[in-house]
Amino acid sequence: MRQRFVAAAACAALALSVAAGCGRDSSGGSETAKAVGEGKASGEITVWAMGTEGEKLAEFAKGFTAENPDAKVTVTAVPWEAAHQKIASAIAAKQTPDVSMIGTTMQGEFAKTGALDPTPTDLFQKSAFFPGAWDTTVVDGTSFGVPWYVETRGIYYRTDLAAKAGFPDGPKTWDDLTAMTKAMQTKAGAKWGINLQPPNKTGSWQSLLPFAWSNGADIAAGGKYTFDTPEMTEALQYYQSFFTQKVAPPSLPAGSMEPAFVKGEVGAFISGPWHVGILNDQGGKDFTVAPMPTGKSSTSFIGGSNIAVFKDAKNRDAAWKFLAWLSKPDVQVKWYQTVSDLPAVQSAWTDPALTGDKILKVFGEQLKSAKAPPPYPTWEQVSAVLDTEIEKVCSGREEPAAALKAVQQQADAIGTGV
Known part of the structure; x- marks a missing residue:
């Protein structure tokens, strides 16, 4: 079985939002998502990505920097088998990148350390995503990150x-x-x-x-x-x-x-x-x-991967703007055409690139009711x-x-x- 674990979108452009609610940090206190500043992204955004995604994302991200010419996306490819230890070590040393893919079965563990930034309510909308995929980002009532891509059985x-x-x-x-x-x-x-x-x-x-x-x-x-x-x-x-x-x-x-x-x-x-x-x-x-x-x-079972921003991110606002761009329906379709990752954003499935395939249509329908483990x-x-x-x-x-x-x-x- 492919080792990817479950995996946002704008209805119009970037505007996405989620009712994130209150969660708890690692010390038991509540925390609320902070808003993201307006304007284009700027500065370097450091990203860790695994597998094929890690190999393809740097080139793909040129679409983002074309829209945000003062921003630079630096991607480090990480093997899946090394991902858990690398992320855990980075959290412990407070040496995290701005952004990382997070395997859905790792989400709870890393969120409980207090290292992940709550998903901004001004950028992301829960209803834009397949319900089972969104649920994998939620720990103690708060969403940390967004689903990037999905799969089901x-x-x-x-x-x-x-x-x-x-x-x-x-x-x-x-x-x-x-x-x-x-x-x-x-x-x-x-x-x-x-x-x-x-x-x-x-x-x-x-x-x-x-x-x-x-x-x-x-x-x-x-x-x-x-x-x-x-x-x-x-x-x-x-x-x-x-x-x-x-x-x-x-x-x-x-x-x-x-x-x-x-x-x-x-x-x-x-x-x-x-x-x-x-x-x-x-x-x-x-x-x-x-x-x-x-x-x-x-x-069915829902898999894929989430993508999240760390609290220690040096370029937090730009990082979230990058995730919002990855979550745009048309970008999700282009990503599917690049690496065959299925969109986590429901509206992306209306694109002819997906609706024209009868087998993909079955998976798209199944995703509407698919679930993930807690x-x-x-x-x-x-x-x-x-x-x-x-x-x-x-x-x-x-x-x-x-x-x-x-x-x-x-x-x-x-x-x-x-």
């Missing part, structure tokens, strides 16, 4: 195999997904009906949680984790069923899933929009994407526990109810960190 399936299985329009419900993937094996000749994220790999929680949310489960409520619930148990039982009934493989060798899907050996899998290009590059045909199947709802500082620790228990359940070594009880006990011991 859907069901990729072979249309030819689905037709033979009796589901020419793909699965609509949980029962449909079970029946279709089984019939892909028995009627359409697939070796495996569906490939689910290998339960022995880090991040399998990203495939489980859409089923949990679709079943009405909340994994956090009242300021604590809530895994040990009937809704969550039922979702994990459903997820387990694909392994116990041998519809999904226990695991596949690295790099073998896509070729197997292209050959028709695997009928379906769950993934995000980046897989379209991968499949096309491998000669994939006869495939499309369906929304996550409905339990009580159709709800922005608790301890989420990465707790999700590692959840991964471990998912593996036990899917390998038949533990029952779902017992696994979730174990997750709950460890999550309670770890706490939320807020």
Whole structure:
């Protein structure tokens, strides 16, 4: 799975605003977002960005400096695997850049240090963004930064195999997904009906949680984790069923899933929009994407990345003006055309560059109801526990109810960190 974690816009030009509310700094006091000065940006804006974004942003930012000739954007590319430690060390040493990408699962941790500047209410509007993406910026009621880009998950399936299985329009419900993937094996000749994220790999929680949310489960409520619930148990039982009934493989060798899907050996899998290009590059045909199947709802996982300004920023106002520029709908579309990052700004999705693609349209609709895990500082620790228990359940070594009880006990011991 692509290592990007969830990911603003002007309705007209730069004007964006969000009802940021009061939050708390690391000492427990309240804080309010400060306004940004008027006029064009000036001076140097230092930015840290990860992955492909880090490689492409410096050139892309020339569009901003063309509009703000007295400003200079200096981008440092940071590998994702080094990002957490680099940001944490910079915060501790008070040597942060003005701006950094912030992985959504890191947002709570870094916000609780008091190092992030609250999102200015005069520049950004909550309603401009996909709700699930905006929620990843909010810690203790205050937004810190804005969603930069987003992704979500859907069901990729072979249309030819689905037709033979009796589901020419793909699965609509949980029962449909079970029946279709089984019939892909028995009627359409697939070796495996569906490939689910290998339960022995880090991040399998990203495939489980859409089923949990679709079943009405909340994994956090009242300021604590809530895994040990009937809704969550039922979702994990459903997820387990694909392994116990041998519809999904226990695991596949690295790099073998896509070729197997292209050959028709695997009928379906769950993934995000980046897989379209991968499949096309491998000669994939006869495939499309369906929304996550409905339990009580159709709800998927939202990922991507946020981008934030530090309180120690040397050029704070210009930094926020740069983020406001990145959040303009037309700029979001240009960024998508540059690196294939999907816009976090809802109005950008009316552009023909996105509306003309039927698969992207599915992801765009799914984003409207997609959710992210709670922005608790301890989420990465707790999700590692959840991964471990998912593996036990899917390998038949533990029952779902017992696994979730174990997750709950460890999550309670770890706490939320807020």
